[in-house]
Amino acid sequence: xxxxxxxxxxxxxxxxxxxxxxxxxxxxxxxxQASILVGFIRQTGGFIRDTAQADLWxxxxxxxxxxxxxxxxxxxxxxxxxxxxxxxAVPLFQGYTRGKLPDGTRITLILVGLDDAxxxxxxxxxxxxxxxxxxxxxxxxxxxxSSPKKLLMKQGGGRALTVGDRFTVNENEVxxxxxxxxxxxxxxxxxxxxxxxxxxxxxxxxRNQLSFVLLKLVPGADIARVRAAIERRTGLKTLxxxxxxxxxxxxxxxxxxxIVNFGMAIALGFLIGTLVAGQTFYNFTxxxxxxxxxxxxxxxxxxxxxxxxxxxxxxxxVLGYCIGVGLAAATGKLMESSGLAFSMPWQIPAITAxxxxxxxxxxxxxxxRRVVLLEPAVVFKS
Amino acid sequence: MVETDTTAVRVAGLTKRFGSGEASVLALRGVDLxxxxxxxxxxxxxxxxxKTTLISVLAGIMDKTDGALSVLGVDPSAMSVNDRTRWRGExxxxxxxAFNLMPALTAAENVSIPLLIRNVPQTEALQRARAMLExxxxxxxxxxxxxxxxxxxxxxxxIARALVHEPQLVVCDEPTSSLDHETGRHVMxxxxxxxxxxxxxxxxxxxDARIFGFADRIARMDDGRVVAVEAGAANAVPAxxxxxxxxxxxxxxxHLQVVPTT
Numbered sequence: 159x160x161x162x163x164x165x166x167x168x169x170x171x172x173x174x175x176x177x178x179x180x181x182x183x184x185x186x187x188x189x190x191q192a193s194i195l196v197g198f199i200r201q202t203g204g205f206i207r208d209t210a211q212a213d214l215w216x217x218x219x220x221x222x223x224x225x226x227x228x229x230x231x232x233x234x235x236x237x238x239x240x241x242x243x244x245x246x247a248v249p250l251f252q253g254y255t256r257g258k259l260p261d262g263t264r265i266t267l268i269l270v271g272l273d274d275a276x277x278x279x280x281x282x283x284x285x286x287x288x289x290x291x292x293x294x295x296x297x298x299x300x301x302x303x304s305s306p307k308k309l310l311m312k313q314g315g316g317r318a319l320t321v322g323d324r325f326t327v328n329e330n331e332v333x334x335x336x337x338x339x340x341x342x343x344x345x346x347x348x349x350x351x352x353x354x355x356x357x358x359x360x361x362x363x364x365r366n367q368l369s370f371v372l373l374k375l376v377p378g379a380d381i382a383r384v385r386a387a388i389e390r391r392t393g394l395k396t397l398x399x400x401x402x403x404x405x406x407x408x409x410x411x412x413x414x415x416x417i418v419n420f421g422m423a424i425a426l427g428f429l430i431g432t433l434v435a436g437q438t439f440y441n442f443t444x445x446x447x448x449x450x451x452x453x454x455x456x457x458x459x460x461x462x463x464x465x466x467x468x469x470x471x472x473x474x475x476v477l478g479y480c481i482g483v484g485l486a487a488a489t490g491k492l493m494e495s496s497g498l499a500f501s502m503p504w505q506i507p508a509i510t511a512x513x514x515x516x517x518x519x520x521x522x523x524x525x526x527r528r529v530v531l532l533e534p535a536v537v538f539k540s
Numbered sequence: 541m542v543e544t545d546t547t548a549v550r551v552a553g554l555t556k557r558f559g560s561g562e563a564s565v566l567a568l569r570g571v572d573l574x575x576x577x578x579x580x581x582x583x584x585x586x587x588x589x590x591k592t593t594l595i596s597v598l599a600g601i602m603d604k605t606d607g608a609l610s611v612l613g614v615d616p617s618a619m620s621v622n623d624r625t626r627w628r629g630e631x632x633x634x635x636x637x638a639f640n641l642m643p644a645l646t647a648a649e650n651v652s653i654p655l656l657i658r659n660v661p662q663t664e665a666l667q668r669a670r671a672m673l674e675x676x677x678x679x680x681x682x683x684x685x686x687x688x689x690x691x692x693x694x695x696x697x698x699i700a701r702a703l704v705h706e707p708q709l710v711v712c713d714e715p716t717s718s719l720d721h722e723t724g725r726h727v728m729x730x731x732x733x734x735x736x737x738x739x740x741x742x743x744x745x746x747x748d749a750r751i752f753g754f755a756d757r758i759a760r761m762d763d764g765r766v767v768a769v770e771a772g773a774a775n776a777v778p779a780x781x782x783x784x785x786x787x788x789x790x791x792x793x794x795h796l797q798v799v800p801t802t
Contacts, residue, residue, distance in 0.1 A: 162653065162656065166644050453657075454601075455634055457625055457628045457630070459626065537636050
């Protein structure tokens with residue numbers, strides 16, 4: 159009987175493909191929008207990942223995300239260094255500031271100042287030049303990946319800044335000494351690295367200017383104990399890289415409305431998918447109601463008919479899901495080079511599968527109700 | 541009336557009411573009828589007189605409201621819904637006016653359905669279906685889809701489907717009304733021949749006077765009751781379809797002989 163159910167399903171090609179298309183569309187929308195959302199959230203941690211040599215970040219407890227440092231006293235790094243279990247502790251400056259390109263194009267940039275002595279916290283992958291080139295006079299490093307867009311001289315021929323070019327930061331001239339391979343970031347502003355001391359000369363003076371302290375623990379140190387000791391001694395907060403990425407992602411997700419926007423798109427996908435698939439499947443069942451009636455008259459029980467309808471829904475769901483999620487993954491892959499924020503961890507296909515099963519179950523149950531309530535005497539109507 | 545082993549169907553005072561309260565409709569108003577095993581009984585009467593309702597109740601696809609009912613020795617109305625459904629699958633064959641063949645299945649697959657319902661393995665079910673199609677002279681069309689078959693061929697497939705699981709009772713609803721005269725007659729010859737050979741009971745609802753000649757008896761219904769049961773031509777002098785048609789045009793059924801209800 160299940161084979162008959164499958165033949166009934168595939169017999170009318172147009173309806174069959176319509177059903178699969180409806181489910182595939184829903185799966186595509188859900189998986190794609192969720193993947194873009196996760197991609198965006200993951201990109202919010204790009205700066206932290208680029209600065210990932212440290213085990214811990216020491217910061218003011220009020221820091222909400224990675225681009226929101228609350229200035230601390232310079233002595234904090236020394237206090238942290240004195241805690242047992244800390245291998246090294248280096249200051250890190252990070253802040254938004256203004257720049258001007260040689261053609262007059264004005265930009266806002268994120269300036270990062272690395273510890274002069276160790277250059278700890280620098281980008282992990284250089285493209286041109288070396289990290290130690292930062293020790294050259296007025297030297298800065300730019301992101302090779304994003305600079306063609308973010309450091310574009312819009313006023314002067316459309317050329318992007320490259321190694322060797324000069325530009326100004328708060329009216330102070332700097333020279334690009336090298337470039338690094340930066341991760342894609344949720345934040346639009348270009349990230350420019352320099353040394354800590356030079357960064358302080360480039361930005362307007364403030365009483366406290368230390369943004370973060372990067373901490374490395376001695377191998378085998380009890381991280382919980384060390385964190386507690388640092389926090390006790392400094393009155394500040396320590397976060398691991400992952401915790402800081404999570405805090406940043408949570409803040410962006412909760413404060414920017416991104417979740418609501420993407421959530422609506424995902425919900426819309428679910429709703430449209432449910433309506434399209436539900437309506438199509440319901441119509442399919444209605445069209446076959448007479449045949450279900452004939453089967454019922456000939457001795458097929460409601461339970462068996464239910465099994466047939468559920469099998470039809472399951473087949474459509476599985477095929478639609480595979481096509482939809484496959485298309486979503488392919489779209490993400492194809493648009494990778496365009497900078498699309500797209501990340502599809504295993505949870506997204508899993509959640510999409512549950513959503514699609516839900517869509518199909520709703521469609522099947524609506525149809526099933528008609529089949530169960532069907533009076534087999536309908537077969538005697540001409 | 542005394543029920544014997546030669547009685548396939550026996551109803552007495554059978555009523556069927558649709559709806560409730562003032563809006564209810566009494567479709568069967570106390571039907572008394574007996575159908576003998578191996579008999580071909582035709583139910584005739586004007587539209588809305590309760591013929592289809594009666595065969596629906598007899599075949600166990602509709603509950604009775606009141607009265608005594610015995611079909612193949614049991615009262616299907618007394619069974620649970622699932623038991624009754626299984627009972628239908630075991631003992632009843634159906635031939636519908638609109639054929640009701642599955643459009644996505646071949647003729648052989650359509651015929652195999654009653655066997656699959658009874659959990660006969662698919663290969664065996666298809667073998668038996670093909671054998672049955674051979675008996676209705678459609679062996680060469682076993683792999684055709686219904687849309688590739690003529691109306692008469694589709695009805696022969698439906699007959700093969702109704703008989704493949706060897707039911708004891710076959711109910712037919714207007715089996716020839718969608719067919720032309722010759723085709724209808726051919727279909728009835730096949731149906732009659734196959735059921736008569738195996739002593740199956742056949743109840744045929746029809747308006748088609750051209751096939752009255754196949755009936756052993758004809759039960760005339762009106763206003764929810766069986767008002768007369770008459771011997772059919774199969775129990776009397778055979779008549780040609782042509783003369784039957786002429787008689788009908790004159791306003792009376794040529795094959796009917798009034799006999800008392802049992």
